[in-house]
Amino acid sequence: MDRRTHDRYVERAMWPIGRGDRFFWIAVVVLGALVVAGLGAWVYQIKNGLWVTGLNQKVSWGFYIINCVFFIGMSYGGAMTSAILRLTNAKWRAPLTRLAEATAVAALLVGAVYPLIDMGRPDRFFNILAYAQVGSPVVWDVVAISTYMVASIVFLYLPLIPDLAITRDSLHKSKLAPIYRVLALGWKGTPGQERSLARGVGIMAILIIPLAVSVHSVLAWLFAVTARGGWHSTIFAPLFVLAAMLSGVAAVILVIAAFRKVYGLQEFITARHFRYLSYLMIALGAGYLYFMVSEYLTEGYLADQATAPLLEQIFVGTYSPAFWGFTIVGLVFPLVLAAIPGRYAIARACSASLLVIGGMWLKRFLIVVPGMAEPVMPWDWGRYAPSWVEIAITLGSAAAIPLILILFFRFFPVMSVHEMEEVEGGAPEPRGVVLMPTLAEGAGK
Amino acid sequence: MKRKILVFAAALVATLAFIVAGRGLLPGSVQLRVPNSNTISQNAPMPGHDTTPQQAPQPIVAPPGGSRVALAVTTGAKPELGYIVSATVTSPAGKAVSEATVRFYDVVDLFGQREELIGSGTTDGQGNASISYLPASGGTHQLVARFAGQGSLSASLGTTTFEAKVTAKPYVVDQPPLAGFSRAVPYAVGLLVLAVWGLIAFSLFGTARGVVATANTTRRKGETA
Numbered sequence: 001m002d003r004r005t006h007d008r009y010v011e012r013a014m015w016p017i018g019r020g021d022r023f024f025w026i027a028v029v030v031l032g033a034l035v036v037a038g039l040g041a042w043v044y045q046i047k048n049g050l051w052v053t054g055l056n057q058k059v060s061w062g063f064y065i066i067n068c069v070f071f072i073g074m075s076y077g078g079a080m081t082s083a084i085l086r087l088t089n090a091k092w093r094a095p096l097t098r099l100a101e102a103t104a105v106a107a108l109l110v111g112a113v114y115p116l117i118d119m120g121r122p123d124r125f126f127n128i129l130a131y132a133q134v135g136s137p138v139v140w141d142v143v144a145i146s147t148y149m150v151a152s153i154v155f156l157y158l159p160l161i162p163d164l165a166i167t168r169d170s171l172h173k174s175k176l177a178p179i180y181r182v183l184a185l186g187w188k189g190t191p192g193q194e195r196s197l198a199r200g201v202g203i204m205a206i207l208i209i210p211l212a213v214s215v216h217s218v219l220a221w222l223f224a225v226t227a228r229g230g231w232h233s234t235i236f237a238p239l240f241v242l243a244a245m246l247s248g249v250a251a252v253i254l255v256i257a258a259f260r261k262v263y264g265l266q267e268f269i270t271a272r273h274f275r276y277l278s279y280l281m282i283a284l285g286a287g288y289l290y291f292m293v294s295e296y297l298t299e300g301y302l303a304d305q306a307t308a309p310l311l312e313q314i315f316v317g318t319y320s321p322a323f324w325g326f327t328i329v330g331l332v333f334p335l336v337l338a339a340i341p342g343r344y345a346i347a348r349a350c351s352a353s354l355l356v357i358g359g360m361w362l363k364r365f366l367i368v369v370p371g372m373a374e375p376v377m378p379w380d381w382g383r384y385a386p387s388w389v390e391i392a393i394t395l396g397s398a399a400a401i402p403l404i405l406i407l408f409f410r411f412f413p414v415m416s417v418h419e420m421e422e423v424e425g426g427a428p429e430p431r432g433v434v435l436m437p438t439l440a441e442g443a444g445k
Numbered sequence: 446m447k448r449k450i451l452v453f454a455a456a457l458v459a460t461l462a463f464i465v466a467g468r469g470l471l472p473g474s475v476q477l478r479v480p481n482s483n484t485i486s487q488n489a490p491m492p493g494h495d496t497t498p499q500q501a502p503q504p505i506v507a508p509p510g511g512s513r514v515a516l517a518v519t520t521g522a523k524p525e526l527g528y529i530v531s532a533t534v535t536s537p538a539g540k541a542v543s544e545a546t547v548r549f550y551d552v553v554d555l556f557g558q559r560e561e562l563i564g565s566g567t568t569d570g571q572g573n574a575s576i577s578y579l580p581a582s583g584g585t586h587q588l589v590a591r592f593a594g595q596g597s598l599s600a601s602l603g604t605t606t607f608e609a610k611v612t613a614k615p616y617v618v619d620q621p622p623l624a625g626f627s628r629a630v631p632y633a634v635g636l637l638v639l640a641v642w643g644l645i646a647f648s649l650f651g652t653a654r655g656v657v658a659t660a661n662t663t664r665r666k667g668e669t670a
Binding site for chain 2: 157203
């Protein structure tokens, strides 16, 4: 690779670091205000108790659990996209992986806070650890989410090391240079360092997939191991995993489109990338549709005493606008929109992603709230309407994801220059697909 | 290094202070004030769960002037089947009372002294009623036989104590079919989680070690050259 190409990559990946134009500050102030409003609402809830929410005796899970499942699912999609593209050695991944991995961490940081918010008394979180019951799905969740969080951060950090070295060398006069120097671990791009890095990234790319699957399976079992209509389903875990991947890929598309536009990455991230990601989203969406039909068909055909009233409420009752809105506008239409060949691939991919994200949130609502509202004894159906506190916290957390990403990419390169060079042939390509040879190489050293 | 330690110590103190201060701010930890009642501390015992020392057991005394119940315990023909607990009900005039229902109780200590019903019987023409009783535990047992009254006869009771040497075999609940499997699962999952954490640590620290070691080697070579 020639020097000019390398410099071009470095210039595009580094230019936002330490800079902030008017749009940057507007975005930070607006998103920051939403986050502060959300935090304020949470403090208000802590001081006054959970009665300030719309949660009640019958419907004790609402926006918080929906958001927890939704944001952690979004994180899963980001991590999976990056891991799968690395393992399959897809060359087009190079400008996308950093954004996908950062989206995964940002969404996970936000999603993991929701169980604390839902507890009402966050200080009692330590009781889960101190008095852990191994038979409790809540403990499974704590173990799975904390493991996945550490793995996601490591998966973001390891491929960042060579780029941190580039940042260290490019910004050697910056006040942050000592931090970059420490984080870069003395990277010089020697063959030995490349081998070590390839081994570490290879392990993490393989590990992150079962970890992400386990996290979402455990979240699904939180519902499925209870004897409630609509929840006690064997298909729930794979359904949750697929839903997470679908909403995650949609989120990655939106994040990539936004940073491409704002950071001027059109040269590197093209319509082709959006088409490929759209194909991935279509495949996942079709799979999800199949699982959903399979779930409702088997439950509806049997019309069990516990599930029949629930299905009635979902298909033709109180929740039917949400269900049909999700199915048609949030699932089928976006997949068709993304599948149509022709012009405006990026705009169509973004529109479809936006609809899919909205639809998948609605689907989580349809899982959590009607399942809770359905009486297990001959009582009335429960009712749930979120209070301003829940809405403020939800908006604040949704704003926190882009805010975290904007702030992160103000200090770290938005694209992986190292991977871009690998793809172009400037750096030795690590054997990400085959783990064992890389392990063997590491062991033989 | 000293500065890092100071920063770390300050962060630790701030976190602890936040936790301690936060506990005071939280609604559940304040005292609850119920209108027209005394202040209830959160740590106060729940109604019915009095933690004060138990009062001494009340003596079981028969009401005066009523019928009489005499109670006796004998060993049966087959001791392994338990003891014969017999009660004889007589009127104040000393005549046997027939067709009277007698309930037999063992005085047990279960959250305080209580009478546990162990059986009941109907008196015959001699005023005798008996049951077979195999206690769950050995040692001294206090038994009570209660006659609730019949016609003009008022209620009465009789008590006795006896030393139980033969007891019932403990009832063993059958293990559920998957009990052994269920017990093993947490350990297996725990090992799996540890293995995953080990792999993450290996991946991070192995890479860091490899990168730093190579960087140091390169630096030393450069210095030598």
